[in-house]
Amino acid sequence: MSTHDKLLLRHHHPFIAFWLARVCTASGFQMLTVAIGWHMYQLTGNVLDLGWVGLVEFLPRLLFMLHTGHVADRYDRRKVVALCQGGQALVAIALVLGSSSGEVTREMIFVLAFLLGTARAFEMPATQALLPSLVPTALFPAAVAASASAMQTATIVAPALGGFLFAFGSLWVYAPTALLYVVACALMLSLPRRQEPLTQERPSLHSLLAGIRFIRSRRDIFGAISLDLFAVLLGGATALLPVFAKDILLTGPWGLGLLRSAPAVGALLMAFWLARFPIERQVGRIMFISVGVFGVATIAFGLSTSFWFSLLVLAILGAADMISMVIRGAFVQLETPDAMRGRVSAVNGLFIGASNQLGEFESGLTAHWFGTVPAVVLGGVGTLLITGAWIKLFPTLAKRERLHEPPTQVNAP
Template identity: 65%
Template sequence: MTAELPADTLALRHHRPFLAFWFARVFTTGGFQMLSVAIGWQIYALTGSALDLGLVGLVQFLPRVLLVLVTGDVADRFDRRRVLGVSLLVQAAVAFWLAAGSAGLSVSRELIFFLAAVIGTARSFDMPTMQALLPNVVPSKLLAPAIAAAASATEAATIIAPALGGFLYAAGAPVAYGVGTVVYLIAAVLVLNISARPQTPRDEKMTLDSLFAGVRFIKSRPDILGAISLDLFAVLLGGATALLPVYARDILHTGPWGLGLLRSAPALGALAMSAWLIRHPIRRRVGRVMFAAVGVFGVATVVFGVSTSFWLSMVSLVVLGASDMVSVVIRASFVQLETPDAMRGRVGSVNSLFIGASNQLGEFESGATAALMGTVPAVVAGGLGTLAVVAIWMRLFPSLARRDRLSGPE
């Protein structure tokens, strides 16, 4: 069986620095997912307020907006492994604080909000730094399958860690937070011991001009701007996950178990597609494939919106997650390949803000339009809006639509 695997896949399997990176990403995502479940349960137990649940997410997202320019510059200026290591150690300290506070029954609503903001600040450095680090870990010819494999680590942790976090919380909040502390520490040790090529040094001072360099670079590259903005508007309009509780109870007439399956379906599709892309990287007609994948995402959203069958809804969500993964891997691959190493942190920081904004604002948009026109019309309109974005973006960014290869310097 091993002899039948593509050379790229075999190379990744035996690439020790990448394996360390992959496991670090599993533990990083797993630690956050476990912590999120525990914090959600605890804040709701303390206050009984759904608004407070939303505020926890908001206070974690705001630092990403406020620090978007700084985090990218830090990722380009300092050793990316150390930046990630410090971020993970800060999150481990937060988990330990919550474990000790829960054991002593001294955790308050205000303390949770404060610590959630600390987590959000630390995580603001995670995504751009980890994105910028990967090209220093693997050669450029392995970058596309490496991005797919790294995405599979995130999806696997997203499927497993929330359930594990809930199980541990049932044994007590200190247990869940304590295990989360250990998970973060393991991630930090893995990151700090990754063997990577030296990044391009930057000795110039941090100035307003250097902070905005990533924004200017993206504006000067139509293909990169088109790909990042395509993801922003497609997910912003097509995101229906915020309405899954409504579908589970009122439309599909299932219970909490059904809601859990619906929530896991996109991640299952994404995980399966990432496994396929590791073995079969997309090398030709990447622009057309990316636009087609976003189009399938929109169609799957429409099918989910009109479905009254639980299993059809499950299948449409799996397809939705799989098509989104194709778009993610193509976009991330050529953005990394077309961005000089000295700029990858700042470009990745802007990209991570777009991704966070599309997810967070997409949930708000889904809720607002559902309140205005009803749940089913809102989801269907969002899917149709995604298809419209695909058509418009193909005309606005014709070079992106015609792009053939994931080109870039070696």
């Protein structure tokens, strides 16, 4: 066990409760997403409805972006997170009651998906802004990696578990999901209440836009967030995995499941490594290299006709993405004053969500225009071009030595 691990475990019991709450919440969401999608398809048999469910879940993040950050900065963050987890538990309970009475409808699922997305929109910035107060600055990169491992663990295990339980009936998924959210809520409320005051600024257009202004005024933060946006936007190939599984790699649903799990496996292994051996030097250079590896792995996957080689490069892709995510996440949080973390996290969360959602759309559109393989290869090339361009546009970020150094440049780009 490394020194960082010992310090996290011995002196920071609140972090363990935080980590367990993240595991429960992430697992509950993954199980609920699988069950809702399958339930909707059983009801309507319309593939388009599955796309609408995803869009409805994402919509609150866009609608309430400015308000979610302000709430995270104005109120007790642990209570905000716990309230959101309680709201998601109520969504699961509503599905339990609807399933037991056989009254779940297409419209009901859309309404509950919107409520689920709303709860998650308020939960995410408060959760991200809460973590820095639980551990000292020196341990924060390790804590980010450990927190990310919770998400990756849930991504690997929970969807398969949700699908397996749904075979016995929807109640077998919705009821355990509600329990997971209740446990997460209790764990979050067990965290110590922060003593220092948060922002007392009243809600206004000026305060709501403060997160955007802050990001624009910190050139390195703006570069890190926008690099992730465009790199994932161009390099995302997950939406095309069914096509690769069926038509290129000539495998079945089991192969598609392995392909979907491979990036999460690589990311989880890397998260465990970074939790034990945090990156402390040359963080800017390592972040750009990891994004470049992400692009190369994307190209390799697009050109591969071997199932096992495709699994390997997808695992490498996930590991590289995890390095970039941990560095970026720790850097942005450490460079942001505590009173601003909620609003900055809300903007960052919108960028991440937009890159994932629009990245799937971009992949589908380019595949329609140019073909599946050219679309993925072009996306990987685009990621490499973006990486090179961002090194030129944000030289101080590329040369950054440590995560917690004072920024050397603060002028807006």
